[in-house]
Amino acid sequence: MTDARLGLTVTHRRYVPHAHAHYGGALVDGAYTLGLFGDVATEVAIRMDGDEGLLAGYSEVRFLGPVRAGDVLEASAEVVRVGRRSRELRCWAQVVARAEPARGPSAARMLEPPLLVVEAAATLVVPGPAGAP
Template identity: 55%
Template structure:
């Protein structure tokens, strides 16, 4: 996360940045599955589990968990893999031995039938 992602005091990153990452992942999954970007309908669940700060490195992943005629339900997770260490210097960071899950979510996207280009 960069300094421009910090929204609050102490260089705290807005949780919406995790949802932005999830939206990009959903788009990729839909293109791979349907050959179309589809539309994000909404989240059923979003849980923020740990703070994220400017300078932290986040890895995010998604998987389709339910596939309907046009709907695709997905599960998302974002993990902090590197944490900034401003207590040591402005550029210090630590690689985490065990990544920290910072956010989980479940959401649904739709690819209209007429836009689905890949046959399953």
């Protein structure tokens, strides 16, 4: 029997503020995107289990492209396996809009298609039923 929770997908969008740029070229560190994965994983746990759960770790993380200040970043997580107290998630982030400072200080454009910048596999742990070990 297939678990109906498989395939549940949560997506958040966030503007990447200039305060998060740490490197030349307005680059943002990879931890910024991993933090967004934590946010979408929390919503997955709330939707599935009525609890915030805990993002226990990543089995794989691949940084595929730059994240820059001024980007609009979309972070998503999909449930790919459901255990008794754990859920495996496929996470990805893509830039859907990017600043274009060469055109002007507030110039930006939508990216079509979006630019895939990070992929990860994560494990989410939720509490067991009340009274369970």
